[in-house]
Amino acid sequence: MPVIAVLALDGVPGHQLTAPGVAFGSAARHHPHVGYEVRYCAGPGFRTTGGPAPFRLDTRWGLEGLEDADTVLVPGHDGFRADPPPGVAEALRAAAARGSRIGAIGTGTFTLAATGLLDGRRAATGRRYAAELAGRHPRITVDPEGSVTEAAPFHSAAGVLGGVDLCLRLITLDHGDPVAVETERQVFLELHERGEPAGPTRAAHQPGPAGSRLGPTLRWLEAHLDSPLTLNDLADHAGLTVRGLTRRFRTETGLPPLQYLLRARIQLAQRLLERGDEPVERIAARTGLGTPANLRHHFQHHTGTSPRTYRTAFRSLVSTLTWADGRPGDPAQSAPTDSPAVDRPDLPG
Template sequence: MTRVAVIVFDHISPFHLSVPCIVFGSPPAGCTVRVCADQPGMLATSAGFRIAIDDDLSALDDADLIVIPSWRDAGEVPSPMLLDGLRRAHARGARLVGLCLGAFVLAHAGLLDGRPATTHWGRANEFATAFPRVRLQPGVLYVDDGSIVTSAGTAAGIDCCLHLLRSLVGAEKANRVARFLVVPPYRQGGQAQYIEWPLPASRADDRLGATLEWALARLDRPLRLDDLAAHAAMSRRTFTRKFRALTGSTVGAWLLHQRLGQAQRLLEQSDMPIEQVAEAAGFGSAISLRQHFAATLGVSPSAYRRTFRG
């Protein structure tokens, strides 16, 4: 029977805590789950209620699997007691899991140096800056590097825990747990399909802002750099410079992202056939749309529609 220790902390998100507890604590999993903290007792949650924790970090000493469900602040260094406990557990062969911002805790312990890892896409840049020795993979739902596993944000923790459960008890029991949770036993793709491509917030240059709005209304048509520059009454060079300053992107990359966003919205909100979605979003053909979806989002348009429309 696998012994699982889940680390809790003051102001934890109840959802993050519940994910490993319900996945590994369900009867088909066949695991024993202990919830522990470096300071047991009554702990606050981010939802406004408190929870009672009885076990301290001695629960890590004999655990086979240790899960850090998240972390309260990406910029906060965990206590030396917690970091030392994780290092000792790793040294004796326990498998460590950092869900969402839990990857920051493992990185603070020095256990991710030179290894691949992921975290929530919204904190990926912060993570990369703080831990340059980690081989960050921000576009995936989880990274299994053997003794250490990390996942992306929130619901990706479910994917990660189900993946771990499959390795522990087999696909049949893991699928039973997934059915109980009413979630797919395996999700295709990565974090990219859940990241919205925002419109530029700044409109410091009225002509450039008007041109971007003009382009967004014509995504179904061919749009060249010369067309956009002419609409803004600028030279190619001036337009390119101001465009990059405003969006942080090239014209081609920005148009692709906006067209992908348009295709995503149409797939989520309409019953249009894939071919019509491709034309309306400016991809020209379903083949082109599928190629860009696979390259950027890691899924097909049909799979994306199934995911977001059930």
């Protein structure tokens, strides 16, 4: 099982520290073939997370926890402008030499940059710190937008939502877009349930285990959701009888074939509602649900809300959770602090 070591240095924003557990844990919970061990490692001098609601970290791991990690994540922390605490730079260089992936979140990029590992590469940090990172480390090409930046084996991103985008990028590299997209939805809905009024729920379907006989058929099904698929179509593709297909679907997905197909269509409708502005008529056609009335009926049944309400609620949630990215006019722009701008009391964490 891949090990994700999260390095906790003193004053790390709580939401940056917990986000990897939320993202990688969600990927594993909702996809039987996905597994991660998230290991929290207290760095030298670690006492507590940053404000506004600091908490202590009880872990048996220190820097030695990085030694066999497949991925090391370095969140932001207080005093990021100073030299890394004793042993941290050496531990990061050793991890890179072993072939580990290393990801930096927010001002954690300053710590990774101090090792020299990012020289000659692209990197990102929070927008309000981009110019400073470029000034301190002129050999690094800094992404001014704070987007997830990959310079393999190094990855970096702004600290918004605790680096969730960076974690999702790593999940994409490990398991592909479908797992990452579903994980993103799960993470946002978990945050919604924790910090917002009750809202729309997801319609999930579970893919078969890696290497299952149904794998090719499930991928084919996903690519042809707009077609009028029948049980016989699915059975023919899988090389099974209808009875055999039904038995295998129940075993590997927990659902009969047509129920799985319907949930896959609802899930596609959710993605289209989240990512674009297509009208319901177009979404109904693209998902194979036919008419807007049919889409609304099944969407309401599986998610508890209408397509229009779902789109509005999801976008409102995303806007609420990402406003602290230091955009012009945001309160974060004027906050004079040595901690990342996203360390706000109204962000999850």
